[in-house]
Amino acid sequence: MTMQKVIYLIIPTAVLFFNGLVIYGTAGHTDEKSSCIQCHSQQNKTLSESIHIKSQIKCVDCHGGDSTKSDKVQAKSPQTGYRGKIKRTEIPKMCSSCHSDVEKMNPYGFPTDQYTQYLTSRHGKALVSGKEDVAVCTDCHKHHDVKSVKDPGSPVFPANVPSLCGSCHSDFQKMNKHDLSSEAESKYRQSIHADLLLKKGDLSAPTCSTCHGNHGAKPPGFKQIEEVCGKCHTKQKEFFEISPHFKPTSQGEFKGCVTCHGNHRIPQANLQIFENTCNRCHEEDDKASKTRNSIINLAMNNNNYFNVISEQLENAKRKGFPVDEEQVLLEEAKTYLMQFAPLQHTLDILRLYELSEQAKSTLNKISKSVREKEESDNARKIIIIPIAAFLVVMSLGSFIKYKQISRNRIMHK
Amino acid sequence: MEVQKNDPAHQEKAKSNEISRRHFLDTMLKTGMFAWVAGMVAPAISYLWPVRKQGPGSDYVTVSKVDEFQVGTHKMVQSGGKPIIVIRLAEDKYRSFTAICTHLGCIVNWDREKNRIFCPCHAGFFDTEGKVISGPPPQPLHEYKVFVIDGEVRVKTGGGV
Amino acid sequence: MKQKISTWLSERYPMDQVKSFAKKQAGKLLPPHTSWWHTFGSLLIFLTLNQIITGILLMVYYRPTPETAFESVKYITTKANFGWFIRGLHAWGANIMIVALIVHMLRTYVMGAYKKPRELTWVLGVLLFGTVLTFGFTGYLLPWNQLSYWATVVGTEITGAIPFLGEGLKILLRGGEAVSGETLSRFYVVHVVVLPWVLVGLVVMHIILLRTQGLSPLEPVGSEPKLDDNNAIRFYPEHLAKESVIFPIFFAIMVAIVLMLPVELGEKADYFSTPEGIKPEWYFLPTYQLLKYFPKLLGIFVSFIPMILLFIWPFIDRSPFRHPKQRPVSITLGIIALVIALFFGMVGYLSENTFTFFGKKVHFDIYGVPRNAIIQSDSEKHGIHDSEKTKEENTEKK
Numbered sequence: 017m018t019m020q021k022v023i024y025l026i027i028p029t030a031v032l033f034f035n036g037l038v039i040y041g042t043a044g045h046t047d048e049k050s051s052c053i054q055c056h057s058q059q060n061k062t063l064s065e066s067i068h069i070k071s072q073i074k075c076v077d078c079h080g081g082d083s084t085k086s087d088k089v090q091a092k093s094p095q096t097g098y099r100g101k102i103k104r105t106e107i108p109k110m111c112s113s114c115h116s117d118v119e120k121m122n123p124y125g126f127p128t129d130q131y132t133q134y135l136t137s138r139h140g141k142a143l144v145s146g147k148e149d150v151a152v153c154t155d156c157h158k159h160h161d162v163k164s165v166k167d168p169g170s171p172v173f174p175a176n177v178p179s180l181c182g183s184c185h186s187d188f189q190k191m192n193k194h195d196l197s198s199e200a201e202s203k204y205r206q207s208i209h210a211d212l213l214l215k216k217g218d219l220s221a222p223t224c225s226t227c228h229g230n231h232g233a234k235p236p237g238f239k240q241i242e243e244v245c246g247k248c249h250t251k252q253k254e255f256f257e258i259s260p261h262f263k264p265t266s267q268g269e270f271k272g273c274v275t276c277h278g279n280h281r282i283p284q285a286n287l288q289i290f291e292n293t294c295n296r297c298h299e300e301d302d303k304a305s306k307t308r309n310s311i312i313n314l315a316m317n318n319n320n321y322f323n324v325i326s327e328q329l330e331n332a333k334r335k336g337f338p339v340d341e342e343q344v345l346l347e348e349a350k351t352y353l354m355q356f357a358p359l360q361h362t363l364d365i366l367r368l369y370e371l372s373e374q375a376k377s378t379l380n381k382i383s384k385s386v387r388e389k390e391e392s393d394n395a396r397k398i399i400i401i402p403i404a405a406f407l408v409v410m411s412l413g414s415f416i417k418y419k420q421i422s423r424n425r426i427m428h429k
Numbered sequence: 430m431e432v433q434k435n436d437p438a439h440q441e442k443a444k445s446n447e448i449s450r451r452h453f454l455d456t457m458l459k460t461g462m463f464a465w466v467a468g469m470v471a472p473a474i475s476y477l478w479p480v481r482k483q484g485p486g487s488d489y490v491t492v493s494k495v496d497e498f499q500v501g502t503h504k505m506v507q508s509g510g511k512p513i514i515v516i517r518l519a520e521d522k523y524r525s526f527t528a529i530c531t532h533l534g535c536i537v538n539w540d541r542e543k544n545r546i547f548c549p550c551h552a553g554f555f556d557t558e559g560k561v562i563s564g565p566p567p568q569p570l571h572e573y574k575v576f577v578i579d580g581e582v583r584v585k586t587g588g589g590v
Numbered sequence: 591m592k593q594k595i596s597t598w599l600s601e602r603y604p605m606d607q608v609k610s611f612a613k614k615q616a617g618k619l620l621p622p623h624t625s626w627w628h629t630f631g632s633l634l635i636f637l638t639l640n641q642i643i644t645g646i647l648l649m650v651y652y653r654p655t656p657e658t659a660f661e662s663v664k665y666i667t668t669k670a671n672f673g674w675f676i677r678g679l680h681a682w683g684a685n686i687m688i689v690a691l692i693v694h695m696l697r698t699y700v701m702g703a704y705k706k707p708r709e710l711t712w713v714l715g716v717l718l719f720g721t722v723l724t725f726g727f728t729g730y731l732l733p734w735n736q737l738s739y740w741a742t743v744v745g746t747e748i749t750g751a752i753p754f755l756g757e758g759l760k761i762l763l764r765g766g767e768a769v770s771g772e773t774l775s776r777f778y779v780v781h782v783v784v785l786p787w788v789l790v791g792l793v794v795m796h797i798i799l800l801r802t803q804g805l806s807p808l809e810p811v812g813s814e815p816k817l818d819d820n821n822a823i824r825f826y827p828e829h830l831a832k833e834s835v836i837f838p839i840f841f842a843i844m845v846a847i848v849l850m851l852p853v854e855l856g857e858k859a860d861y862f863s864t865p866e867g868i869k870p871e872w873y874f875l876p877t878y879q880l881l882k883y884f885p886k887l888l889g890i891f892v893s894f895i896p897m898i899l900l901f902i903w904p905f906i907d908r909s910p911f912r913h914p915k916q917r918p919v920s921i922t923l924g925i926i927a928l929v930i931a932l933f934f935g936m937v938g939y940l941s942e943n944t945f946t947f948f949g950k951k952v953h954f955d956i957y958g959v960p961r962n963a964i965i966q967s968d969s970e971k972h973g974i975h976d977s978e979k980t981k982e983e984n985t986e987k988k
C-alpha cells in the first residue's frame with residue numbers, strides 16, 4: 017500500500033470520527049452552556065424532547081438560579097432568584113408569566129387566556145381555595161418534556177385526552193373525595209364519539225375537552241348543553257330550536273340533548289331512542305306518542321324502501337346493466353335520507369313527510385329506470401325467435417339436401 | 430321402377446320439377462349461408478366501431494379514486510372548461526365549489542393548515558361551506574354536489590337538485 | 591381477361607395440386623356406420639373458430655390489469671355495441687365446447703375408435719381435453735370479479751399440495767405468494783398466446799392422423815373391410831350435409847343461451863373478502879368434490895388417476911373388438927366412470943348450498959351430506975344471525 021492510499025483512507029475516516037464526536041457531544045445537550053445539567057442530567061434528557069427547548073427556554077427561566085456559575089452554591093444563591101422545585105399551587109402562575117404575555121406569545125400565534133380560563137375552571141377554583149389535589153398545568157402538559165398539542169405523543173393530543181383526564185377522573189378514591197363520579201371515562205369509551213376518535217382515528221370527533229373545555233374545564237350547565245352539542249351538530253341544533261322541546265329547555269325544565277342521547281356514553285343515534293326515552297315524560301297514547309310512532313314508521317319505511325331499491329340496483333349492476341346514472345340518483349336519495357335524522361329534531365311530522373317524499377320520488381325514479389332497462393333487455397330476448405327460426409330452416413334445408421344426396425346415391429347404385 | 434312405367438312426358442315434367450326443387454333448395458342454402466355470415470360480421474364490425482356518443486353520465490366529472498384522494502387535500506378538475514375545486518375534509522366528507530373567485534375571477538386554492546379556501550389575488554377567504562370569511566369577495570362560492578360511486582369521487586356539474 | 595388471370599395464377603400458384611388435394615380430401619370415404627354422433631368432431635372445430643374469433647374481438651377492449659380488467663369487461667358488457675353478445679358467445683361457447691368434447695370422447699370410447707392404429711389420435715385428444723380445461727381455468731380469472739378471483743385462489747391453492755414441486759408450482763402459477771395482478775397477467779398470456787398455439791398444433795396433428803388413417807370402422811382390429819364406393823359414405827357431400835344439419839341447431843342453442851342467460855358481470859374482485867360457497871366451473875366440480883374427501887396429498891393423487899387412465903386406456907384395453915356389444919367389460923367400466931363423475935359433480939353442486947325439496951329446506955354441508963336447515967338455524971343461529979336468516983329467506987323467495 018502506498019503512502020498516498022493510506023492518506024486517502026485516513027482523511028475520510030478522521031473526518032467521520034471527528035464529526036461523530038461533535039455530533040455526540042451536542043446530542044441531547046440542549047442547554048449546553050448551562051451548568052444545571054452537570055447534576056440534573058436526568059431532567060436534561062426529558063427536556064430534549066420539549067417544545068420549550070426548541071424555543072430557547074432554559075432551566076433558569078422557570079427555576080431561577082444562575083446557570084453560568086459552575087459552583088452549586090453560587091448557582092443557587094438567593095441573589096440569583098433561585099426557586100428550585102416549583103410548588104404545585106404556584107405552577108399556574110409561573111406558567112402564566114409567559115403564557116399570559118401577549119407580546120411573548122404573539123410570534124407563535126398562541127392565545128394568552130389560559131390562565132384566566134384556568135381560574136374560572138373547577139380545577140382552578142379549587143386550587144385557589146387551597147386544595148392541592150387538583151389538576152395544574154404540569155399534570156396535563158408534563159414538566160420538562162412539554163410537547164405540542166399536535167404531537168401524537170403529547171398527553172394533550174386529542175386521542176390521548178380521555179386517558180389523561182381518566183388518570184384522575186377514573187380513580188374512585190380521588191373522585192370520592194370531591195364527591196364526583198369516576199365513571200365518565202369508561203362511559204365515554206363506549207360512546208360513538210370514542211369509537212370515531214380512538215378506533216377510527218377521526219381527530220375531529222370530540223374528546224373530553226371538546227365539551228368540557230380544556231383550561232376552563234367544568235361541566236356545561238343544562239342551558240349550555242345545546243350550544244355545546246350544536247358546535248358540531250349544527251343542523252340538529254337548528255332544528256331542535258324550532259321544536260316543541262325548545263321552550264321548556266330554555267326555561268330550564270328540560271335537559272335538552274342529553275335527555276334522549278345521554279351524556280358520556282352517547283350511543284350511535286337510532287330509532288331505539290324514540291322507543292326508550294319518550295315514555296319517560298310522555299304518557300303512552302298521548303299526542304306526542306302518536307307523533308313518535310309516525311316518525312318511527314316513516315323512518316323505517318324510508319330505510320326499508322332504500323334497501324329494497326339499492327338491492328334492486330345492485331342486482332342490475334351485477335348482471336351488467338349500465339346503471340351509472342341510477343347510482344348517482346341513489347346517492348342523492350341517500351343524501352335526502354341523511355337529512356332525515358337531523359330533521360327529526362323538529363318533531364315536525366309534515367316536514368319529515370315532505371323530505372321522505374323527496375327521497376321516495378328519487379328512489380322511484382331509480383326503480384322505474386332499472387325496470388325499464390330490464391324490460392328492454394327482455395324485449396331483446398325476443399330476437400331469438402327469428403334467429404332460431406332461421407337456423408332451424410337452415411338445418412331442415414340441409415337435412416332435405418342430405419336425404420336427396422343419399423337417395424340419389426342409392427338410385428345411382 | 431314406377432317412374433319408368435309412366436309416359437315420357439310425365440317423366441320429363443317430374444324430372445324438371447325435381448330439378449327446380451333442388452335448384453330452389455341450393456339457392457336457399459347458399460343465400461342462408463351468406464345471410465348467416467353477414468349476420469355475424471355485422472355485430473362484429475359494430476362492436477369494433479368506437480362508442481363515441483356521450484352517455485348520460487356526462488353530467489358528472491370524475492375527480493379520482495377514493496384511495497388516491499387523501500383526507501385534508503384538495504384536487505382541481507374541470508368541467509366544460511370551468512375549474513372546480515374538490516376538498517376532502519374527512520373520511521366521507523367532501524366539498525366541491527367552483528374555483529372561480531366571486532370577486533374578480535381568480536382561481537381559488539385550498540389552505541390545508543388553516544382549513545379554508547383562499548383567493549391569492551386579493552386575500553379573499555372562504556370557509557369549508559364556501560361562505561366568505563373575509564376579504565373582498567361579494568358572494569359565496571357556488572357549491573357542487575359530490576358523490577362517491579364505485580370507489581370514485583364524482584362531482585355533479587349538471588342537472589337539477 | 592379471365593383466362594389471363596388464371597394462367598398468371600397457375601404459373602405462380604399450384605392451383606391444380608391444391609384442387610386435387612382438396613378433392614381427394616373431400617371425397618374421402620367413411621365407414622358405413624358413420625352416424626350423427628360423428629359430427630361432434632367437426633362441431634368442435636366450428637366451436638374453436640367461434641372461440642378464436644370472439645376471443646380476438648374481446649381482446650380489442652380487454653385490459654389485463656387488476657385496476658382495469660373488471661372495468662374493461664364492464665365496458666364490453668354495457669357500452670360496446672353487441673359487446674354483451676360477443677362476451678356471451680365466448681363464455682357460453684366455452685361451456686358448450688366442453689359438452690361437445692365430452693360427447694365426442696364418449697362416442698370414441700363406445701365405438702372403440704381408439705384401438706390400433708389410432709391410439710395416438712386418442713392420446714392427442716386427451717391432451718386437447720386438458721388444453722381446453724386449462725383454457726377454461728385461465729379464462730375464468732380474466733373478468734376479475736369476486737367469483738373468478740376466489741375460484742382461482744382455491745384452484746391454485748390445490749397445486750400447492752403436490753409433493754416437492756407443489757409450493758414452487760403454486761408460486762409459479764400465481765406469479766407470487768397471492769393471486770394478484772401478476773397472476774392475471776400470466777393467465778392472460780397463457781390464455782391468449784400460449785394455449786391457442788398449443789391447441790392449433792394439437793388439432794392439426796389430430797386431424798392429420800384422422801385423415802391419413804381414416805375414420806375407425808366397427809369391425810375388430812385386423813379384420814377391417816376395405817372401403818369402396820359400394821359400402822362407404824363419402825365425406826363430401828353426405829357427411830358434410832349431416833354436419834350442416836347439426837351446426838345450425840347447436841348455434842341456435844348457443845345464441846338462445848346467450849340471450850336468455852346473459853353472463854353476469856359480478857362484483858369486482860376484493861382481496862379482503864371471500865364470498866361464501868366458492869366453487870369452480872361445473873367441469874371441475876367432480877374433481878373439486880373428490881378432493882374434499884381426502885387429505886390434500888392423497889386427494890391430488892386420487893384426482894390424477896382418471897386423467898392418467900384416460901391417457902393410457904388404449905394401451906390397457908388391447909382386445910381387438912370395437913363394437914360395443916362385443917366389449918361388455920369396457921362399456922360397463924365406462925358407464926361406472928361416467929356415473930362416478932356425474933355423482934361427484936352433483937354432490938359438488940349441492941354441497942355448501944341450501945335447497946328446498948317438497949317445501950323442506952335442506953342444507954348440504956361441505957361434504958355434500960344433507961342436513962335439515964331449519965333445525966340447524968334454530969340451534970346455531972340464535973338472535974345475532976337473525977339478519978342472515980332473513981337474507982337467506984330472501985334469496986329463497988327469488
